[in-house]
Amino acid sequence: MRLPEGVEWSLHSVSLLAMVADLEVALPASKLAEFHDVPRDYLAKSLQQLAAAGIIESARGRIGGYRLARPAEMITVLDVVEALEGSDPSFRCTEIRQRGPSSVAPGSYPKLCGIAAVMLRADAAWRAELAATTIADITVQVNRQAPPDAMKKGAAWLQQELESRTRS
Amino acid sequence: MRLPEGVEWSLHSVSLLAMVADLEVALPASKLAEFHDVPRDYLAKSLQQLAAAGIIESARGRIGGYRLARPAEMITVLDVVEALEGSDPSFRCTEIRQRGPSSVAPGSYPKLCGIAAVMLRADAAWRAELAATTIADITVQVNRQAPPDAMKKGAAWLQQELESRTRS
DNA sequence: GTCCCTATACTCGGATAGCAAGTGTCCGAGTATAGGCGG
DNA sequence: CCGCCTATACTCGGACACTTGCTATCCGAGTATAGGGAC
Numbered sequence: 001m002r003l004p005e006g007v008e009w010s011l012h013s014v015s016l017l018a019m020v021a022d023l024e025v026a027l028p029a030s031k032l033a034e035f036h037d038v039p040r041d042y043l044a045k046s047l048q049q050l051a052a053a054g055i056i057e058s059a060r061g062r063i064g065g066y067r068l069a070r071p072a073e074m075i076t077v078l079d080v081v082e083a084l085e086g087s088d089p090s091f092r093c094t095e096i097r098q099r100g101p102s103s104v105a106p107g108s109y110p111k112l113c114g115i116a117a118v119m120l121r122a123d124a125a126w127r128a129e130l131a132a133t134t135i136a137d138i139t140v141q142v143n144r145q146a147p148p149d150a151m152k153k154g155a156a157w158l159q160q161e162l163e164s165r166t167r168s
Numbered sequence: 169m170r171l172p173e174g175v176e177w178s179l180h181s182v183s184l185l186a187m188v189a190d191l192e193v194a195l196p197a198s199k200l201a202e203f204h205d206v207p208r209d210y211l212a213k214s215l216q217q218l219a220a221a222g223i224i225e226s227a228r229g230r231i232g233g234y235r236l237a238r239p240a241e242m243i244t245v246l247d248v249v250e251a252l253e254g255s256d257p258s259f260r261c262t263e264i265r266q267r268g269p270s271s272v273a274p275g276s277y278p279k280l281c282g283i284a285a286v287m288l289r290a291d292a293a294w295r296a297e298l299a300a301t302t303i304a305d306i307t308v309q310v311n312r313q314a315p316p317d318a319m320k321k322g323a324a325w326l327q328q329e330l331e332s333r334t335r336s
Numbered sequence: 337g338t339c340c341c342t343a344t345a346c347t348c349g350g351a352t353a354g355c356a357a358g359t360g361t362c363c364g365a366g367t368a369t370a371g372g373c374g375g
Numbered sequence: 376c377c378g379c380c381t382a383t384a385c386t387c388g389g390a391c392a393c394t395t396g397c398t399a400t401c402c403g404a405g406t407a408t409a410g411g412g413a414c
Contacts, residue, residue, distance in 0.1 A: 002357090003169050003259050003287075004397060011283045012264055028347060037267035042399055048349065061406030064347040077286050091171050096180055097314075099205035102322030104315050114309035115179045118245050119171075122297035129290035141282035146265075147272050154270030170396090172358060196386060210360055216388065229367030232386040 001090060003081075006046035009038050010080055013047065015138045017056060018072035025162055026065030035154070046084060053083035072139060078130035091119035169258060171249075174214035177206050178248055181215065183306045185224060186240035193330055194233030203322070214252055221251035240307060246298035259287035 013032045020027065029047050033040035047066055051058045057069045068075070093116035098109060112120070143151070181200045188195065197215050201208035215234055219226045225237045236243070261284035266274060280288070311319070 001169055001171050001253050001258050002397090005262070006397090007259070008262060008264065008283065015283065026347095030347085035268045035270070036264045038264060039399060041401075042397095044348075045350095045398095051348090058348060059406085060346090060348050060404085062344090062346045062408055064406070066348090077283075085169055090169050091175065094173070094176060096176065096204045096206060097318075100203045101325040102203070102318045104317045104321065108315040108317065110313045114306045114313070115176065115183070115245075117309075118298065118301045118306070122294045125297040126290045126294040129293040130286065133286045138282045138286070141285075145278045145282070147276040149272040149276065150265075150270045153272065157269040170358090174358090194386095198386085207360060209362075210358095212387075213359095213389095219387090226387060227367090228365085228385090228387050230369050230383095230385050232367075234387090 004084070005038075006042070007081060007084055009036060009043050010046045010050060010084060011077065011138070012036055013043065013066075014050065014056065014068070014075065014080055014135055015142065017066060017068050018075075018135045018139050019142070020158065021068050021072065023162070026059050026063065026067045027162075028065035031161055032066070035157070050080065050083050053079070055079055055083055068135075072136040073134055075135040076131045077133045077135070077138075078127055080135075081130055082127075089120055089123040091116070091123060093119075172252070173206075174210070175249055175252055177204060177211050178214045178218060178252060179245065179306070180204055181211065181234075182218065182224065182236070182243065182248055182303055183310065185234060185236050186243075186303045186307050187310070188326065189236050189240065191330070194227050194231065194235045195330075196233035199329055200234070203325070218248065218251050221247070223247055223251055240304035241302055243303040244299045245301045245303070245306075246295055248303075249298055250295075257288055257291040259284070259291060261287075 013036065016032065016035060017027060029044040030040050032047070033043045036043075047056065047058075050056045051066065054069055055075055056066045058064070058066055093113065095113075097113050098106060181204065184200065184203060185195060197212040198208050200215070201211045204211075215224065215226075218224045219234065222237055223243055224234045226232070226234055261281065263281075265281050266277060
């Protein structure tokens with residue numbers, strides 16, 4: 001069981017979008033990919049899913065790109081993960097208890113077998129933990145813990161790249 | 169992110185082994201597969217992993233098969249899952265924060281970036297939930313909630329299949 | 337000088353290959369029993 | 376009749392195809408700007 005790379009890239013990208021939200025500019029997928037040094041076109045695939053889920057907004061055209069669709073405080077890590085992975089639990093009960101030589105009438109089984117119950121409980125705990133942190137929390141921590149030099153370099157790179165992209 | 173089918177099959181198989189532990193007989197993979205109506209050879213693959221992890225014991229030969237390696241109270245659901253999936257977290261941080269135009273000397277970054285911290289926290293919560301339930305808990309719940317008819321049919325089938333398998 | 341129009345450069349979006357992992361199956365290695373043979 | 380030996384039937388264990396989903400890439404659709412031309 002492995003989460004796709006796109007999850008990590010998306011979380012970093014959304015966090016970056018949150019940090020530049022004040023600038024009122026849209027960051028194109030190419031810049032997001034370059035900033036994180038990841039494949040542009042594949043990252044774009046994930047960004048499209050985030051846009052379809054209403055987490056970020058896309059704008060086409062010359063000064064197009066992506067921006068947050070709502071404040072970072074209202075975007076949880078779970079929102080991002082579920083936009084990419086879906087909301088189905090990782091464990092899927094195929095009801096094998098109802099098959100084989102011990103099977104009886106389907107209606108006589110309890111709704112959920114004990115094994116599925118445990119797995120779903122664990123899945124719920126996982127999601128609850130992801131829902132407890134917002135993108136805003138991430139940015140606060142980044143601003144607090146990231147190396148000052150890295151912050152300056154990143155800000156400088158962004159400012160240079162975004163010159164002549166002032167929103168009319 | 170999807171858990172393999174083998175996880176479900178293994179949990180059911182281990183639970184069944186726990187319920188017949190008193191009989192002092194070994195259940196072969198073929199019987200376990202038939203009981204759950206799943207592919208025998210592929211289930212065997214999972215059972216081998218469980219045996220390698222020390223959760224169940226295998227015996228070859230005419231009256232061979234699998235049995236629990238220790239009491240069901242000492243086998244958690246997490247033990248079974250990790251025997252199959254490994255103990256690596258589902259999220260793997262590739263340290264993309266250290267790449268791209270904002271990168272600085274590797275030593276200056278905090279040990280764990282905020283995003284990885286959240287994901288690993290969620291992973292820990294998932295594992296903690298799985299570790300809180302033992303196979304013995306599962307069997308208790310099965311004995312309590314399973315349809316009595318199914319229990320009887322299963323017991324009868326087992327008794328017939330296991331005739332002439334009395335452990336010397 | 338001002339307005340409008342067109343060409344352009346840049347963007348997102350979906351469709352198209354390559355690869356790893358999950359899924360399913362097969363055959364060989366190993367062992368306890370059952371039957372036959374010899375004493 | 377009793378003990379030993381061999382053949383057998385059954386088991387686990389690892390090696391071999393197939394399918395699904397993740398990874399990576401390409402090309403077409405759409406839009407705001409910039410420049411040039413007409414008034």
